[in-house]
Amino acid sequence: MQVFWFIPTHGDSRYLGTSAGARQVNLDYIKQVAVAADSLNYDGVLIPTGRSCEDPWVIASSLIAVTQKLRFLVAVRPGLMQPSLAARMAATFDRLSGGRLLINLVTGGDTAELKGDGFFLDHAQRYVASEEFIKVWREVLARSHDGESYDFQGEHIAVEGAKLLFPPIQNPHPPVYFGGSSEAAHELAAQHVETYLTWGEPPAEVAKKVADVRARAAKYGRTVKFGIRLHVIVRETDAEAWADAERLISKVDDATVARAQAAFANMDSVGQRRMAELHAGGTKRRREDLEISPNLWAGVGLVRGGAGTALVGDPQTVAARLQEYADLGLDTFVLSGYPHLEEAYRFAELVFPLLPDRLKSSLPGRILNGPFGEVIANNIVPSAPPLQAAQG
Template sequence: MTDAANEKINVFWFLPTHGDGRYLGTTAGGRAVDLPYLQQVALAADNLGFYGVLIPTGKSCEDSWLVASALAPITRRLKFLVAVRPGLQPPTLAARMATTLDRLSEGRLLINVVTGGDPVENKGDGIFLSHSERYTVTREFLDVYTRLLRGEKVDYKGEHIHVEGAEVLFPPVQENGPPLFFGGSSEEAIDVAAGQIDTYLTWGEPPAQVAEKLAVVRERAAQLGRKVEYGIRLHVIVRETEEEAWAAADRLIAHLDDDTIAQAQKIFARMDSTGQARMSALHNGSRDKLVISPNLWAGVGLVRGGAGTALVGSAEQVAERIREYQALGITHFIFSGYPHLEEAHRVAELLLPLLPLAHGHTSSARTINTGPFGETIGGDKRPTKQASAS
């Protein structure tokens, strides 16, 4: 059940630094993701009233810190959810980077703690640790990092991390540093979330599975005397009617062939990520049963790692599904859609007005040729008639 703290939600958008287009798994409809395009997406998210943007991390992406640094100066309110990588970054360096970007963005930085679940990619980055060892590194990293962000001078000797006299000279804007986000479904990950994280993230599984996972995190955090906030990562395909939305979902994977799906699933199978295994199990690489819950579609996960599900339907239907997740205690919703520029506008226009946002613009903030909305009629009249909802 929701409580007073869960009555409002924060809605994020996504910066597609690994590529974008109108179709999955093909060059057809693809587009260059360069700085001007990322600027367009970020400015759209900022102007449309999204709370923040998630910037992904990994070898398939542009570097999230450099992207955030390039986009912070041209945005006003938008927050940037940027990854730190335990085992890939020393905690002291990560703390200096975080405090610097928090100051330069005037307190608009959020931190996504990413342990990494692809052994092949990890080896390319010089990380040859087991799944369990990587989470030990994550715990030790956060022990040092959080103390540094609180302004402490740190001596620490763990199994993997050892620092003496570590400190950050210039403090962050946000007290004790930017909030920490983190996702993971294994026992080790849940231990990290319960003990050290501000917001626990889950991928978009059916509500019953999400409820089960959050209950475990909530209970484990309570045993430590802590409360954790919760977030979910989903794609969104929202249209004026349900029929249009499902047609758009079908178009998104219209160019996928069986070989492309098989290649992607083979890569996902090599990973030791419990969360990725749970995502893959929702469809098992098959197109046959992609609707896994009301308005929840697993088609994206046929070829995309990580978040592989989308809410599909009319704005009213998608808003109802969001309320179901909100009732589980989720207050942070990280959405995306293909292509990300156009879909940011579509989600903002159709869906955001139906949601209880804890953020966004006030009507007085929009003063330039925006009220009432629509194109001027005949050169001197503003439209007054509003079309009825579909």
């Protein structure tokens, strides 16, 4: 079970749908979240993409030197960048980070945003372009290890003699992650990516997606891994968790929900439509209506685009729900919580001990026999800093 956290480059807060409780997201704060995720032994972080976010490649690059093991799931955007350039960026980042790059292939579903970026293809055409993009991207990187070039002529993309002089560390290339709910998305995943990601839908719906992508991949002689993107609200008791879920949207008003849902309705993303259906386009507001599956809460999606559901409950309950998804064949969990710095610690402290293979090593134990100051983790020996290479 791989557990990722999230870098909130579009903002962070204790409340959704309001500026109350908001905190400025600058480089110092982003570094705090990344260092926390790294030191807490999260496997990686997702860095979001879009015009509402800071640029993911710049952000990821700024975090290489302040982290040691953390992997970075960074977006490539067909239509907004050329595949050969994206391959060069990926190879450079992979080398500089010591092989810590993961790729998030993002086709995009907000037509207004895409047009603003100069990309005017419709939904079907975007998937054709995305397939061509990732095919070229993969081939250019794979051939770079042998110094070979690549030619390709497609409907939307063409390259002649595309070549990388400096290959990535990961061979043949950094793994590709991808999410999409349409038939075209499932077909692309089956043919071209290593891991298919779904947003947090009820387990029965996720099982259908997994089965469909897996069957499609088998036709091409491929196997695909699976993951899920979820928010988490975990507290020491169920009552506390549900109270904090309600508190998260306590400052959301009807006008804000209406504006958000109108914007989401203009997107041609099948995944976004499925998220909206979970809360009936914002008309469901009571807890009993927003809990769409045991402990799966759709309240986040009232005002947030993309991933709009959260697992809510005490540590044992949340761990059990994650295991339910794992039993469907999912092994990657991309999680987040508001605010992201505190919740990274809370989830790791409360839930990691309940998940398989989360504790990298057992904590040393010894009897506390004084003298006492504050009795707080006095039996845990501080870890030594990593050894630095000798200078000479």
